[in-house]
Amino acid sequence: MFKKILIANRGEIACRVAATARKLGIRTVAVYSDVDADARHVLACDEAVHIGGPAPKDSYLRAERIIEAAKATGAEAVHPGYGFLSENEDFAQACDDAGIVFIGPPPSAIKAMGLKAESKQLMEKARVPLVPGYHGANQDAALLKREADRIGYPVLIKASAGGGGKGMRAVSSADDFDAALASCKREAINSFGDDAVLIERYVTRPRHIEIQVFGDMQGNVVYLFERDCSVQRRHQKVLEEAPAPGMTAQRRREMGEAAVAAAKAVGYVGAGTVEFIAEPTPEGDLRFYFMEMNTRLQVEHPVTEAITGLDLVEWQLRIAAGQPLPLTQGELRIHGHAIEARLCAENPDANFLPATGRLDVYRTPEAAAFERADVRLDAGVREGDAITPYYDPMIAKLIVWGADRDQALARLDAALAQTHIVGLHTNVAFLRRVVNSRSFARADLDTALIERERAVLFDAPPLPLEVSAAGVVAHALAAEQALETADPWSRRDGWRLHGAALRRFDIEAQGRHHVATLQRTHDGAMVLAIGDRRWPFGARARAANLHDVTLGEQRHALTVYANGERIAVFAAEGSAQLQEIDPIAHAADGALEGGRLTAPMPGRVIAFLAKVGDSVKLGQPLAVMEAMKMEHTITAPRDGMVAELLYAAGDQVSEGGELLRLAAPA
Known part of the structure; x- marks a missing residue:
């Protein structure tokens, strides 16, 4: 060793x-x-x-x-x-x-599997099932268009050297092909230094199922079962689980043997993953096709570790040192069910734009380091660290194990509820909505699940406003009570000799301004009011940020973090980000900027899609930016005329930087 x-x-x-x-x-x-x-x-x-x-x-x-x-x-x-x-x-x-x-594997295996087109030609010889498509070397745009027309729409354009969803576009009609091809090639050359692509039939309602394989230097290859990675956004994985729901023992064996054949075809050594696209058949089974092979350890390897009880990194080290595989195929077993959630710095409600910033608060459930456990957290950050624009926006991976899928789902939801991140946009609340969605809960999986469940996943209301407001009020009262001394004149309980004390809280939630009032009666009782709604209110600080709150007949355990005017409230049923505003300091707030188009994230300008003098409509694409190796299209905030372009293609722009100005329509 x-x-x-x-x-x-x-x-x-x-x-x-x-x-x-x-x-x-x-x-x-x-x-x-x-x-x-x-x-x-x-x-x-x-x-x-x-x-x-x-x-x-x-x-x-x-x-x-x-x-x-x-x-x-x-x-x-x-x-x-x-x-x-x-x-x-x-x-x-x-x-x-x-x-x-x-x-890792020998250079020859990396080369053989590194280019999607060439690898599919190898798989065809090894009799591994393939999706119909064009995998040739000729990259003439007109030829690629003809091949797409021959295959039939919808088709998928994929960077031959790609991975991680980069350089990939689904095209639904011939009219959209040229623009999609150009964008795909730009992203591929920026990410991989190679703009070659392949064209494949786009499988409707596909499931993304991958097989973990291991090979040693003695020529032995085994498969460590499958992972379902169907829940994706922008062709990148969001949730992964093992084993794949609905997988029969026969189909698992067939896919595993196909993956082993793929690995042996290139003399594979070490950890690798053979990825398949699977589609349901009328008989209720799965038909599967080879997609690609990742010649490395995968982000989602912990779910395989959780169901097998093995340390895959240890296997990698032992095999690289020349040792044989620790177990044979017949000795490998599946135990229970595991799910992994990728915690990312991104804004799901803004098309998953990557976010940057400081982890002002980073609290996670108690978890084991990496051995199989009910809850496991793999992280490379600490509270106070910054997520920069230079690297992937993933913050950590949360992995849970259960005796069956239902238990794993319940544990994942509970663990996500205990994950508190403040300081930048994250997908934690979004992940909870996915886990609790009807499709995911019922294992009705395919790569369009997020789009199919859009109505409940995006722009979803956070905590009820009255619960969020109760958190703001409880935290304010606790902070004031902490300043009290034995001197009765220092008490801040709102006592009045005559009448009731009334206190106003101005709160901004989801871009809307609300006024909450806290009334203290002469006998010490409190009432919280928002508009014409009123609730008896009570609050007790259990810890620095944890409050027991009574709102009407409901009791809530609320964790509240305050940083200046920004307030984050977490409860078992969800979370909310708010702002407690000073109505005098913000008297001018609410004036629309109207004519400005700003960068929603730090990045590089790829192209402007309109020139000075052009008339544009609300929602019309105006600029393309690249951030974290992904392209993002910026659209017009209103109707107008392009008055000025403030950057040029290739320029770096910070978050909030003004890209162009719009004048009133001509």
């Missing part, structure tokens, strides 16, 4: 690998960029080496610098994690040339 390894990654996966290495007595070396000098993964390792600037191309993608760091520290092997250089055949080869073990 190795004595020291270098982890060529960052964030939660670097922490995850370091944990297993520590368990095995292996010393670890971290690498870090300028903005990651104090990151959690740096502290998780025994040594750390600075490798460059914040942008990935200046640090985590610098293969030569990482190999230099491995040599300088005496690391015998490099674990690439996932993303960055994990599927880069040149990096794997460079490690081999330097006498350093690459903890």
Whole structure:
């Protein structure tokens, strides 16, 4: 076994690998960029080496610098994690040339599976089922259009070198093909340095089911069952679970054997995932097609660990050290059900725009580190850390295990309710809505689930207004009571010699202004009122941020965090972000900016879709921006005429930066 390894990654996966290495007595070396000098993964390792600037191309993608760091520290092997250089055949080869073990498959396997078109040709020879499509080398736009017409719409355009949903577009008609192809190629060249694409028939109501495989240097390959990753947004996974609901033992065996055949076709060694698209048949079964193979550990590997009781990183290390597979196929078993939720810094109600900012509050349920447990959290951040625009917006992964799917669902909802993040947009509340949606609860899964459940998933009301307001009031009262002393004149209970005390709270929730009043009667009773609605009110501080609140006949345990005017209220049934405003300081609020179009996130301008003097309509696409390697279309906030473009294609824009100005319609 190795004595020291270098982890060529960052964030939660670097922490995850370091944990297993520590368990095995292996010393670890971290690498870090300028903005990651104090990151959690740096502290998780025994040594750390600075490798460059914040942008990935200046640090985590610098293969030569990482190999230099491995040599300088005496690391015998490099674990690439996932993303960055994990599927880069040149990096794997460079490690081999330097006498350093690459903890992953041989460069030849990465090359064979790295390009989707070529890999599908290999799979065809190995008799692995394929979706009808065009996987050729000719990338002439007119030819690609003819092939799409031949296959029949809808079709899916996919970057041949792609992954993670980048460089992928679904096209429903021939009229939309040219624009989708151009956008797909732009995103592919920016993300992978290769704009080659393939065209496939778009499977209606597809399920995304993947098989975890492992191969050793002795030629043995096994499959560690399947994961269902159908719940996706923008072709990127949101929730993953194992085993796949509704999977029969026969179909599991057929898919597993197909995955093993795919791995053997390229001489695979180490951890890999064979991804399939599956569609239901009239008989209620699943028909499956090979999609691609990820030649690395997957983000969602913990759900496989949870149902098998195995440590897949330990398997990776043992196999890379030349040891045979720890178990045979016949010795592998499934125990219970596991689900993983990706906690991301993004705004689901704004088309999942990535968010940046500081984790002012980051409270999570008590969880085990990485062994199988009811609740597990894989994270690479701490409270106070910042989510920057340089890397993937995933904050952490929340994994739960249950004896069956129903128990796992209940545990996941409870764990998400205990996850409190304040300081930037996150998808935590959205994940709770997905978990409790009718489709997910009934395991009615396909990649369009989020769109199908749009009515209940997006722009959903948070906590009832009266509960949110009660949280604001309870927190204010607790803060004031903390200032009281034994002196009776310091009491802030609102006592009056005559009549009742009335206090006003101006609250902004979901862009709307509300006035709540708290009335204290002469006998000390309190009443909360919003408009013409009134509730008997009571509050008791249980801890610094935790309050027992009585509202009418209902009791609530509310956790409240305040940062200036910003208030976050969390309850068992949901959460709300509010602002307690000073009506004098904000007297001018509410005036519409109307003619400004601003960047909803930090990023780079790809193109403007209108020029000065053009008349535009509400909702018309006006600009395309790139953030975190994904393209985002910015639309007109109202009818008008383009008066001025304030940036040029290629310019970097900070969040809130004004992109262009609109004048009144001509």
